[in-house]
Amino acid sequence: MRFFLSRTRCLAATALLLCHRSNALALFAVRSPRQQHLRCTASRAGALTCTVEAAARIQRTLDERLIAEDPEVVLRSLRMRRAADEQLGAVGRIGALTKERAALVEKGNEARAQRKALSPKIGKLMKEGDAAAADALKAEVSAAAAIADEADAQMEVIESERKALFDTLPNLLDERTPEGNDEEQNVEVGSWGCEGELPTGRQWHDEAASALGGLDMEAAAKLSGSRFAVLKGSLARLERALISFFVDTHTTQHGYTEVMVPYLVGREALEGTGQLPKFEDDLFRLAEPLNGREGFLIPTAEVPLTNLHANEILDEATLPIAYCAFTPCFRAEAGSHGKDTRGLFRQHQFHKVELVRISSPEQSDAEHHAVVQHAETCLQLLKLPYRKMKLCSGDIGFSASLCYDLEVWLPGQGRFREISSVSNCGSFQARRMNLRYRPTQEGAGKPPKPRFCHTINGSGLAVGRTLVAILENYQLDDGSIEVPEVLRPYMGGLDKILPEP
Structure with a gap:
């Protein structure tokens, strides 16, 4: 079923109402707002109805015309975001x-x-x-x-x-984004491996890694200062194994095209994906020009991957496009003073495998659900317990209209921590970078006018945080670390990491 902009608002509203009803029927085992579980039944219902949902939201895009004609729509979204x-x-x-x-x-x-x-x-x-x-x-x-x-x-x-x-205005919120002030109001919509009592009381990852002789924070501080780490021996190999496992899984099982991208980009690329101008203080900028323009270290592979098609008009037949890239990521963590200063959790330089999909508006919801599922698959293959959270209006990112976080259980910390964030940005980024597609022509007449693409991005997964999760979930009584079964082929058959001699 397809709806276009020429269809009436009444049709779109009716479709959305039917979609919400379908999703409501699929929900069960509802607990508190932070324990609302969305089982596989709801996922199937969402997949079946996502085209209808997307059709109802096509008209809600942030542009100057909307601000001029209906500013209250934009103001309402900003108030929900707790905007300044x-x-x-x-x-x-x-x-x-x-x-x-x-x-x-x-x-x-x-x-x-x-x-x-x-x-x-x-x-x-x-x-x-x-x-x-x-x-x-x-x-x-x-x-x-x-x-x-x-x-x-x-x-x-x-x-x-x-x-x-x-350029200072964030994306319009999807109507499914719950209202809330901060991460405390995010809504749990699913979980895996969390049946029964979750383990606690284990060593923090940095203690376990240091005991193995594979983590040297002092050497990193001597080289680069705080929020850097040196991994050695089997732990360095384990991180490399995770990278290969993630990329192989996404390219061979999920249909992504692997891309090697530059780690340095110009200002316009960061403006396109929405990191600039708002988050300039969180970026590392080059002191000297990059090919005659400002240059920055990438904070995520989302930036170069999404901008691969900036200022292009794609054929609808080529959509959706699915890209996967492993890169180091660089962040100043300007707003994180005193937060997560211990261990590997919040670093200035870290590794991540990023997933980006470029779609038509009608495909957007299905593509968003697909990226979430692909990230979940990696956690399930690693047998790491996690929960899925729908981010509230006060916690969602600048460019996102709807976002799901996957939070992995860390027995050492005794809490869930984010390991993947998957965002549907709608046409927000595409408008900023002028990324469009031309719908397939049906019959004679003038070719259809180009329309803005939708972009979806997510971590699949954050490599360092996955290493943290393995160090805390796979600890053995003798201080060694069991290697997850799916990683053993990448570790030369090694099934256990012992202290370095």
């Missing part, structure tokens, strides 16, 4: 600038029309010998040209301010 007053004020300012621009466009067009109408008359008057009248018309033409030029100059200033303000 500056962002709320930006909506009104953008609306005012849009009106100013429209007035200037009209003023400039009128002046150009006047100049066009008067210019031919000058030559006629000159031929007739009426120099005085011709000079008067020349003055009028010059004045009209000056008015048009001034209007254009003012529009450039307005466009610059309008774009700067617009």
Whole structure:
């Protein structure tokens, strides 16, 4: 079933209502807001109805036209995100600038029309010998040209301010995103391997790794300062095994194309995916220009992968596109002072396997569910207990409209911690980077106009955090670490990591 923008809002609303009813029927074992379980029945229902859901949301995209025509939609989403007053004020300012621009466009067009109408008359008057009248018309033409030029100059200033303000606005929230202030209001919608009492009281990962002789934080601090780590021996090999396992799983079982990407990108790439301008303080910027422009270390492979098709028009037949990349990631962690300072959990440099899918709006929900499932598969193959959380409005990322986090159980810390975050960004990133597709033409007539793609991204998985989870979940009484069965082929058949001699 497909709905297009020309269909009525009534049809879309009816479809959405039916979809919500289907999902509601699929839910069971509901507990507290933080223990709401979504079993496989709900997943199947969501997959069957996601095309209808996507159709109902196609019209809700963040652009200047929406701000001008229905600013309350944008303000409502910002309030749910607990946005600052500056962002709320930006909506009104953008609306005012849009009106100013429209007035200037009209003023400039009128002046150009006047100049066009008067210019031919000058030559006629000159031929007739009426120099005085011709000079008067020349003055009028010059004045009209000056008015048009001034209007254009003012529009450039307005466009610059309008774009700067617009780039500070986060994506519109999906109506399925629950309202809440922070991570405490995220909603649990599923779990795996959590039946019965979860283990606790084990060593933290850094203690276990240090006892094995495979983690040297002092050497890392000597080399680079805080929030870096040196892995050695079997633990370094285990991290490399995880990377290969993740990439192999996604490329051979889930249909992703592996991509090796640059670790340095320009400002426009980070603007396209939404890291800039908001998160500039969390990025590592090069002191010298990169090929004549600002350069940054990538905070995630999402940035280069999604921007591979920036400023392109894709054929609908090529969608969805699925990319997978392993990269180191670099983050300043500017807002994390004093948070997670112990061990490997929050590093300036870490490894991650990233999944990116580019789709049409109608495919968007199904692709989002697929990426979540692919990340879950890795955790299940590793036999690591986890829960699935739907992020609330106060915790969701800047570019995301709907997001699910997978949180793995850490017995040493006695808590769940995020290991993957999978976001549906709708057309938000595609609009910023001008990534479009042309729908397949059906029948004769003009080719369909290009439409903005939807982008989905997620960790599949964060490598260092998976290593942390293995160190805490696979501890043995003698201090050794059991190697998960699926990783043993990558470890030369090794089934246990013993202390380094």
